[in-house]
Amino acid sequence: MSTPSPAIEMRGITKSFPGVKALKGVSFSAYPGEVHALAGENGAGKSTLMKILSGVYRLDGGAVIAGGEERLFTHPLDAIRAGIAVIYQEFSLLPERTVAQNIFLGREPTRFGLVDHAAMNREARRVLSLFGSAHRIEADTVVADLDVASQQLVEIAKAVSLDARVIVMDEPTAALNEAECEVLFGLVDTLKKRGVAIIYITHRMREITRLADRVTVLKDGETAASFDHVPEPDVIVRAMVGRDIGDFYAAPATPQEIGDVVLSVRNAGNERLTNITLDLRAGEIVGFAGLQGAGRVALAQAIFGFSPFTEGEVKLAGKPALFTSPRYAIRAGIGLLPGDRKAEGLVLMQSVTDNGMLTARALSALAGKADATPFASTDQMDGLLQDLDVRAGSFSQEIKALSGGNQQKAIVARWLALAPRLLIFIEPTRGIDVNAKAGIYHLMRDLARKGTAIMMISSDLPEVLGAADRLLVMRAGELVATFERGVSEADVMLAATGEEAVAA
Amino acid sequence: MNAATLIKRLPSRIERYSPALLLAAALLIYIAIALSLGLTRFLTPEAAISILNRSIALGMTAVGQTFAILVGSIDLSVAHLISASAVVSSAIMNGDPAMMVPAVLVVLLMGALVGTLNGLMITRLEVNPLIATLGMALVIQGCLASFHGKFGGSVPDAFQFFAYGVVLGLPFSLMVLTLVVVGAWVVLRFTRFGSNVYSVGGNRDTARAAGIKTDRVVIASHILCSLCASLAGLYLASRLKSGSPWIGTEGAYDLESIAVVVIGGTILSGGKGGIWGTVAGVIIFSLIDSIFNLAGVDAFAKQVMRGIIIVAAVAFYAVRSKRIVA
Numbered sequence: 056m057s058t059p060s061p062a063i064e065m066r067g068i069t070k071s072f073p074g075v076k077a078l079k080g081v082s083f084s085a086y087p088g089e090v091h092a093l094a095g096e097n098g099a100g101k102s103t104l105m106k107i108l109s110g111v112y113r114l115d116g117g118a119v120i121a122g123g124e125e126r127l128f129t130h131p132l133d134a135i136r137a138g139i140a141v142i143y144q145e146f147s148l149l150p151e152r153t154v155a156q157n158i159f160l161g162r163e164p165t166r167f168g169l170v171d172h173a174a175m176n177r178e179a180r181r182v183l184s185l186f187g188s189a190h191r192i193e194a195d196t197v198v199a200d201l202d203v204a205s206q207q208l209v210e211i212a213k214a215v216s217l218d219a220r221v222i223v224m225d226e227p228t229a230a231l232n233e234a235e236c237e238v239l240f241g242l243v244d245t246l247k248k249r250g251v252a253i254i255y256i257t258h259r260m261r262e263i264t265r266l267a268d269r270v271t272v273l274k275d276g277e278t279a280a281s282f283d284h285v286p287e288p289d290v291i292v293r294a295m296v297g298r299d300i301g302d303f304y305a306a307p308a309t310p311q312e313i314g315d316v317v318l319s320v321r322n323a324g325n326e327r328l329t330n331i332t333l334d335l336r337a338g339e340i341v342g343f344a345g346l347q348g349a350g351r352v353a354l355a356q357a358i359f360g361f362s363p364f365t366e367g368e369v370k371l372a373g374k375p376a377l378f379t380s381p382r383y384a385i386r387a388g389i390g391l392l393p394g395d396r397k398a399e400g401l402v403l404m405q406s407v408t409d410n411g412m413l414t415a416r417a418l419s420a421l422a423g424k425a426d427a428t429p430f431a432s433t434d435q436m437d438g439l440l441q442d443l444d445v446r447a448g449s450f451s452q453e454i455k456a457l458s459g460g461n462q463q464k465a466i467v468a469r470w471l472a473l474a475p476r477l478l479i480f481i482e483p484t485r486g487i488d489v490n491a492k493a494g495i496y497h498l499m500r501d502l503a504r505k506g507t508a509i510m511m512i513s514s515d516l517p518e519v520l521g522a523a524d525r526l527l528v529m530r531a532g533e534l535v536a537t538f539e540r541g542v543s544e545a546d547v548m549l550a551a552t553g554e555e556a557v558a559a
Numbered sequence: 560m561n562a563a564t565l566i567k568r569l570p571s572r573i574e575r576y577s578p579a580l581l582l583a584a585a586l587l588i589y590i591a592i593a594l595s596l597g598l599t600r601f602l603t604p605e606a607a608i609s610i611l612n613r614s615i616a617l618g619m620t621a622v623g624q625t626f627a628i629l630v631g632s633i634d635l636s637v638a639h640l641i642s643a644s645a646v647v648s649s650a651i652m653n654g655d656p657a658m659m660v661p662a663v664l665v666v667l668l669m670g671a672l673v674g675t676l677n678g679l680m681i682t683r684l685e686v687n688p689l690i691a692t693l694g695m696a697l698v699i700q701g702c703l704a705s706f707h708g709k710f711g712g713s714v715p716d717a718f719q720f721f722a723y724g725v726v727l728g729l730p731f732s733l734m735v736l737t738l739v740v741v742g743a744w745v746v747l748r749f750t751r752f753g754s755n756v757y758s759v760g761g762n763r764d765t766a767r768a769a770g771i772k773t774d775r776v777v778i779a780s781h782i783l784c785s786l787c788a789s790l791a792g793l794y795l796a797s798r799l800k801s802g803s804p805w806i807g808t809e810g811a812y813d814l815e816s817i818a819v820v821v822i823g824g825t826i827l828s829g830g831k832g833g834i835w836g837t838v839a840g841v842i843i844f845s846l847i848d849s850i851f852n853l854a855g856v857d858a859f860a861k862q863v864m865r866g867i868i869i870v871a872a873v874a875f876y877a878v879r880s881k882r883i884v885a
Contacts, residue, residue: 109768111764111767111768130767130770130772131767131768131769131770132770132771132772135769135770136770141768143768147762147764147765147768147769148765149757149758149761149762149765149830150761151757151761151830151831152757152758152761156754156757160754160758160765160766160769160771161751161754161755161758161766161769161770161771162751162769162770163751163754165750165751168750169745169749169750170748170749170750170751170753170754172749213769
């Protein structure tokens with residue numbers, strides 16, 4: 056695999072966002088006809104690097120060399136013209152437009168200056184036929200009517216139809232079942248034979264072993280390791296995590312540490328949940344695994360009173376607890392850390408302290424007097440922020456300038472101010488760099504040791520396996536399996552997907 | 560095609576045709592009232608044409624507004640631009656038929672300029688479209704107020720052909736509107752620019768990632784929107800024989816054009832909808848007017864009921880689209 060010049064080369068790329076240095080001098084290249092795997096934990100900088108390659112972001116420093124000359128991409132169009140296509144991780148499809156319209160977005164075939172719909176549909180069908188007859192997608196279907204896997208395939212078709220020299224695939228299998236993955240892998244092989252350079256982003260070892268020619272691992276915005284062959288999976292994992300798994304996650308709870316039942320749910324359900332029965336105990340971290348849309352977040356929202364249970368029985372510390380509004384849930388001692396910090400968890404323009412005080416203030420207003428909670432004064436909040444080791448220039452600066460990990464800790468402080476009985480973490484480490492992740496796991500364990508029951512919902516399976524004491528798996532709104540610590544990733548996935556693969 | 564996708568599809572199909580259903584409902588109510596009052600002369604083709612003819616200016620403005628809303632923006636400056644176009648055209652013509660062509664050109668140029676400025680404020684300066692176009696509206700209003708009085712002016716008889724001329728038994732203005740509507744449909748359906756309008760309105764980041772120069776699409780949509788408003792201003796000047804600086808705001812063309820676009824099924828956040836829905840919305844509005852006239856509803860009550868109908872229509876779409884997501 057030693058073609059003389061790379062199809063694409065990135066040298067010493069740096070990129071900063073407010074409060075976080077996302078890339079610190081990363082170099083990366085891909086040769087025609089090879090698959091170069093780009094691995095790394097969430098938040099390691101993989102997606103940022105690819106967004107620079109595709110012209111979505113502008114680099115701060117370094118150089119992108121395509122076709123032998125240095126290019127400055129200021130708009131995605133520049134990258135597309137340079138022969139670079141990207142299959143984005145978050146869908147970049149327009150739900151209200153047809154499959155063909157999405158595939159040919161911005162470059163619809165025209166005839167006498169008018170869009171030639173017939174030609175567009177024909178061409179789309181040709182590209183879609185690459186997936187074989189196993190997965191038929193009609194070119195004139197509206198994308199909103201497709202299931203998630205089909206949408207992912209359309210996304211792939213869009214990139215393939217560009218006839219690009221470089222194709223970036225950003226975790227393309229996230230929404231695909233086994234058979235669909237095989238279709239994709241076959242497609243990768245075909246593209247490779249055609250001399251396309253493929254950059255394949257994933258953190259699944261199986262896919263790296265199956266597809267890659269070379270592997271580069273990113274960690275905290277730096278190249279942690281780069282291999283001209285495919286090494287053993289544990290070598291890659293060690294480079295990704297950058298330390299022994301042993302102290303990355305906090306030690307599990309001992310039987311003595313696990314206390315009384317804090318929350319008990321019996322046969323509860325609502326529109327999206329059926330027959331939920333579970334117990335959450337003080338001192339225990341319970342992980343919730345499942346596919347996207349399996350009902351984990353719906354369950355958290357039901358317990359938190361956001362979209363309440365409509366049937367069944369819920370008790371918090373022995374008292375009935377069918378909450379119909381988050382206010383009541385909070386007052387009873389339940390806290391929730393949302394998955395999308397920026398959109399749901401933070402008031403970005405307010406100070407760190409104000410963000411920490413948010414719920415305490417809201418609640419004291421509810422109770423009608425300022426001293427209704429122990430955290431009415433900002434001094435106490437600042438002390439708590441310090442205890443949690445929130446790193447900020449000053450607690451009076453706007454919270455948007457803080458790194459993801461520090462923002463998350465500030466939200467934890469918000470709940471600690473209320474001394475909750477149950478804390479629900481949704482995607483607690485999304486967008487947080489690796490070292491800060493360990494900090495969050497240890498923080499969760501500390502909270503548990505102090506007697507809080509912890510519900511942890513995460514789509515990052517290794518993380519749930521490592522941090523939780525017990526694992527519940529959900530599928531289609533039901534709890535389908537309970538695992539003790541030490542279960543294998545494969546067993547959990549089997550339970551999460553069920554016998555036949557479930558799409559959407 | 561399994562059952563699940565079929566069920567998922569069904570409501571989206573119903574939603575797609577709901578402007579047509581609303582239109583049919585309005586038409587039935589109109590016919591029912593006309594019949595029950597024994598006023599069959601309101602059911603002739605001539606009556607139909609007169610109903611349509613009442614909405615020429617609103618129709619033109621709404622076609623432009625459709626572009627602004629589809630691209631994910633909105634234009635609150637159309638009413639004042641209509642006034643300005645009417646005033647400027649009648650001032651330039653000043654009764655002289657020879658000045659007709661220059662006047663039309665100047666007015667359209669003014670429209671293009673306003674649209675460009677709106678678009679630039681929204682894209683380059685990243686001003687919220689509501690604020691940008693509201694600011695533009697105030698600027699136009701201020702200019703009109705300070706210049707008015709210096710301009711008298713009137714429209715030459717020849718120019719009144721635009722509003723009152725009849726060709727092959729059809730009002731000339733209605734033919735112009737039809738031309739504008741068909742033109743807009745062709746642009747949206749059959750040009751790459753039209754596709755880009757939907758893409759940018761649907762998701763600006765997606766459009767950009769696909770290599771679309773999103774700023775240009777937004778600016779061009781605003782230019783089209785303002786050009787349509789200028790055309791409506793020319794039409795009103797022709798109809799009223801001279802321009803008045805209140806003509807646009809009195810007709811509430813800003814809010815009414817937005818209302819008919821939304822009633823026509825184009826969603827306010829952009830990316831979904833189309834010109835035929837807007838046409839349905841315009842006809843529904845003038846039918847409602849006609850129904851009120853037939854039924855003899857008093858002018859203030861009429862205003863109240865129009866308000867209720869607009870809110871109800873928007874709520875109807877909001878509830879529908881939520882059901883589809885769930």
